[in-house]
Amino acid sequence: MWVRKVKMNQHQQHQMSMSSHDQMLHGGQMMHMGNLKQKFWNSLFLAVPILFMAPAMGLHLPFQFQFAGSDILVVLLATILFIYGGSPFLKGAVAELKARQPEMMTLISLGIVTAYGYSLYAFIHNNVLHQHPFVMDFFWELATLILIMLLGHWLEMNSMMQAQQAVNHLASLLPAKAHVLQNGRTHDVSLQQVAVGAKVVVRAGEAVPLDGQVISGHSEVNEALVTGESQAVQKNVNDAVVGGSLNGSKTLTIKVTQAAGSGFVANVNHLVQQSQQNKSQLQTWAQRVAGWLFYAALVIGFLALLVWSIISDVATGIQRLVTVLVIACPHALGLAIPLVNARSTALGSRHGILIQRRQVIEESAQIDYVVFDKTGTLTQGQFQVIACRSLSKEYDQSQILQIIGSLESQSNHPIAQSVRRYLKKQQQSFKPAQNVQTLAGGGLAGQVATENYQLLSPRLAAQKHLQVPTLHQSETTSFLVHDQQIIGYLIVGDQLRSTAKKMITAIKDQKLTPVMLTGDNSAIAAHIAKQLGIQHFKAELQPQVKQQIIADLQKKGHQVMMVGDGVNDAPSLAQANIGVAFGAGTDVALDAADVILVNSKPLAIIQFLKLARRTRQKTLENLWWGAGYNIIALPLAAGVLAFAGIVLSPALGALLMSLSTVIVALNAASLRL
Numbered sequence: 001m002w003v004r005k006v007k008m009n010q011h012q013q014h015q016m017s018m019s020s021h022d023q024m025l026h027g028g029q030m031m032h033m034g035n036l037k038q039k040f041w042n043s044l045f046l047a048v049p050i051l052f053m054a055p056a057m058g059l060h061l062p063f064q065f066q067f068a069g070s071d072i073l074v075v076l077l078a079t080i081l082f083i084y085g086g087s088p089f090l091k092g093a094v095a096e097l098k099a100r101q102p103e104m105m106t107l108i109s110l111g112i113v114t115a116y117g118y119s120l121y122a123f124i125h126n127n128v129l130h131q132h133p134f135v136m137d138f139f140w141e142l143a144t145l146i147l148i149m150l151l152g153h154w155l156e157m158n159s160m161m162q163a164q165q166a167v168n169h170l171a172s173l174l175p176a177k178a179h180v181l182q183n184g185r186t187h188d189v190s191l192q193q194v195a196v197g198a199k200v201v202v203r204a205g206e207a208v209p210l211d212g213q214v215i216s217g218h219s220e221v222n223e224a225l226v227t228g229e230s231q232a233v234q235k236n237v238n239d240a241v242v243g244g245s246l247n248g249s250k251t252l253t254i255k256v257t258q259a260a261g262s263g264f265v266a267n268v269n270h271l272v273q274q275s276q277q278n279k280s281q282l283q284t285w286a287q288r289v290a291g292w293l294f295y296a297a298l299v300i301g302f303l304a305l306l307v308w309s310i311i312s313d314v315a316t317g318i319q320r321l322v323t324v325l326v327i328a329c330p331h332a333l334g335l336a337i338p339l340v341n342a343r344s345t346a347l348g349s350r351h352g353i354l355i356q357r358r359q360v361i362e363e364s365a366q367i368d369y370v371v372f373d374k375t376g377t378l379t380q381g382q383f384q385v386i387a388c389r390s391l392s393k394e395y396d397q398s399q400i401l402q403i404i405g406s407l408e409s410q411s412n413h414p415i416a417q418s419v420r421r422y423l424k425k426q427q428q429s430f431k432p433a434q435n436v437q438t439l440a441g442g443g444l445a446g447q448v449a450t451e452n453y454q455l456l457s458p459r460l461a462a463q464k465h466l467q468v469p470t471l472h473q474s475e476t477t478s479f480l481v482h483d484q485q486i487i488g489y490l491i492v493g494d495q496l497r498s499t500a501k502k503m504i505t506a507i508k509d510q511k512l513t514p515v516m517l518t519g520d521n522s523a524i525a526a527h528i529a530k531q532l533g534i535q536h537f538k539a540e541l542q543p544q545v546k547q548q549i550i551a552d553l554q555k556k557g558h559q560v561m562m563v564g565d566g567v568n569d570a571p572s573l574a575q576a577n578i579g580v581a582f583g584a585g586t587d588v589a590l591d592a593a594d595v596i597l598v599n600s601k602p603l604a605i606i607q608f609l610k611l612a613r614r615t616r617q618k619t620l621e622n623l624w625w626g627a628g629y630n631i632i633a634l635p636l637a638a639g640v641l642a643f644a645g646i647v648l649s650p651a652l653g654a655l656l657m658s659l660s661t662v663i664v665a666l667n668a669a670s671l672r673l
Contacts, residue, residue: 040150043085046077047143054140075123078139082116085146104290107328108149110297114325115142135315141326148661174244178209181253191260202252210243211263212254220248289627296634297328304638323637323648328630336626337619339668344615347673352598353608360578360594364612366559367578370507371550373564374518374528377582378602379494381565383418391469392487398428400488404480405430406448407455415476418492454481461486496531503602504532510609517546517572547571563605580605611673618671622664629660
């Protein structure tokens, strides 16, 4: 996993400190959503009278009115609004300037400070000094700018909070206390006081308080609210249970494996928060563009001031300067990428796709190889009885199965567990065998109803010179032997996931090359690959060999996405350009992967690729909508086409900025999966 750690740290070194724009939208000293909402409504209360009394775009609109002293009232309200509603942006600008890195907050503050300062100058010029000519103020524009910016940030925060709702719902499922078993008696203890290794009783109908392992009892557990699986899962001794899942009709005793704050719910919560705060490359570009716009606005604005002061007069030059600085306010740019990221995160969380590293959105466009682990990824990861047949007239299929079940009754081997599950499903009973012994080379021997039987692997049966029938060897076969004769056989295998073939077909349709790497034997790997239509596969691989194969592909210039689910996949998940883990909640998945597919469904891979592609497309669109209008607006505001009668006023510039903000928000909201 150290490879992923290095990659993450290299990326994060230049992003250790969040910009003030991000700080405003996240936790800690950052503004809480409730405060931002309250600040917007209070600012709206202050702004409404200004909108009714101050001229808009230099014009008196039909709904506006003035009276004696209304100008003074507008100044007072605008001053309060500027200090109160503009404070988040002003504080952010101070932080950016102290860091000598002017970005979004500095550019926004430049716009509102200019609008307020120039309007205050206009009020003094017109109403105190009574000088001519009359100077137009921008109190109306100031009020709308602050309102739009606060509303936009509130909407952004609200959108980002949607990604957290599912996690908060999961957290609410955890009970406040756990029934800890000590000295044969239970004591109700708060979750924070339950240590790893403690024994906890989960009664029928109760929520599992913490991640753990069943040590006593058996019951069906509903994990739908955690994993998305609608069918209840049978839990027996040694099975893992997840905090937040709902116990069925019987009591379980579990041993806690994860303390409060470190289990599945806590890990997913941390994952969502990290994905929200981890800025993508495109978001970093948005901050850089804001910085460039800040310098561009200053340069263009003061050049306009100089030129117009020379060719016209200082008043005209100041008006051009003000126009440039107000128009440069980048609210839409500030919302362009965060809104898309928030929408993408919410959509992903809703579909069980948790993106741990935002950079995968950009990197997914370059992926050309998708490498799969087999067991638990393309297959279900659990042995199932495929066939049971009798080869003797003295035994029918049911008897063969019962004898095998008797021999396997005392074993915890996956094959034995699959046989017991199958017998239970077929509602067949059996009696445990006597004097069961494990045979070297793969097999069992024991006594069932006074008769001696052996259950042998094909290799051991051949070594004993038995007449082994020719069978399909892509699954695991066991032969039942009585009196040196094979009387029946059992075939167990790992079944394909129901949508695995459809997923591989979709991968190929996107011009991506699927590859299967597995530690299983070559015959089974070939059979699975043929079923799925995978041409490139390698079998009997150690974890380090899988990792090396991915590294070799990368050396050849390929971009690789690795999909796995277990400890053995961790080095490969870390090595790949994008690591995608099945089975959220495992430490390995959370540590080594870039993307977690909570539902462990193959088609979720296609959903992730679609989500990444559409997110990237929306991000680029919003980046152009957010900043593109400045390419035209700033020169027009500076008056480069004034000779042709085309002049962009601050009010019209503010209107264009507001329109671009609305377009950005609507475009982000249109992101679908």
